[in-house]
Amino acid sequence: MGWQALQEVRRLAWDLVLFSTQExxxxxxxxxxxxxxxxxxxxxxPDMAELLRGQHAIVGGAMAELMHAIALxxxxxxxxxxxxxxxxxxxxxxxxxxxxxxxxxxEMTLNTEAMAEAIEPAMYITxxxxxxxxxxxxxxxAYRVAADIKN
Numbered sequence: 483m484g485w486q487a488l489q490e491v492r493r494l495a496w497d498l499v500l501f502s503t504q505e506x507x508x509x510x511x512x513x514x515x516x517x518x519x520x521x522x523x524x525x526x527x528p529d530m531a532e533l534l535r536g537q538h539a540i541v542g543g544a545m546a547e548l549m550h551a552i553a554l555x556x557x558x559x560x561x562x563x564x565x566x567x568x569x570x571x572x573x574x575x576x577x578x579x580x581x582x583x584x585x586x587x588x589e590m591t592l593n594t595e596a597m598a599e600a601i602e603p604a605m606y607i608t609x610x611x612x613x614x615x616x617x618x619x620x621x622x623x624a625y626r627v628a629a630d631i632k633n
Contacts, residue, residue: 484541484572484576484577484579484580485538485541485542485545485572485576487576487579487580488537488538488541488575488576488579489538491534491535491537491538491579491580491583492535492537492538494534494583495531495532495534495535496535498511498528498531498590499528499531499532499535502516502526502528502531504525506596507593507596508592508593508596508597508600509590509591509592509593510590510591510593511526511528511530511589511590512585512586512588512589512590512591513589514530514589515528515529515530515531515585515586515590516528516529516530517529530582530586534582534586537575537576537578537579540571540572540575541572541575541576544568544569544571544572544575545568545572547565547568548565548568548569548572551564551565551568552565607628607629607631608628610624610627610628610631611624611625611627611628611629614627614628
């Protein structure tokens with residue numbers, strides 16, 4: 483099954499849900515991947531990203547079912563026939579989740595202005611420490627110097 487692949491899909495979906503909120507507004511999902519709630523027509527829900535995030539739970543549940551079923555001694559056990567549905571369910575959820583990603587990414591737009599506005603000078607402090615270390619300062623000292631830089 484694709485539990486690990488869907489872990490990455492889940493992480494991407496979490497990011498898309500978070501970064502498409504009004505508070506961030508870094509991403510706008512395509513019209514086919516979001517819907518407007520009936521009470522607030524000006525708002526859009528990242529439905530596809532939320533559903534992609536949930537695919538991981540389906541696969542995780544199927545894996546748990548399989549792990550419990552195969553905790554058996556060696557040899558053929560008749561109860562192994564019960565694993566087929568979990569295997570199929572998990573595989574279909576994986577394939578379905580992975581199949582959605584290209585269109586979600588192709589149809590979304592990035593708000594680079596909002597992203598640029600979110601960058602703060604403090605985000606570059608580690609880069610400054612690395613630069614100082616590359617210029618010959620010990621990293622321990624470069625870390626201290628960079629930590630003292632005011633935003």
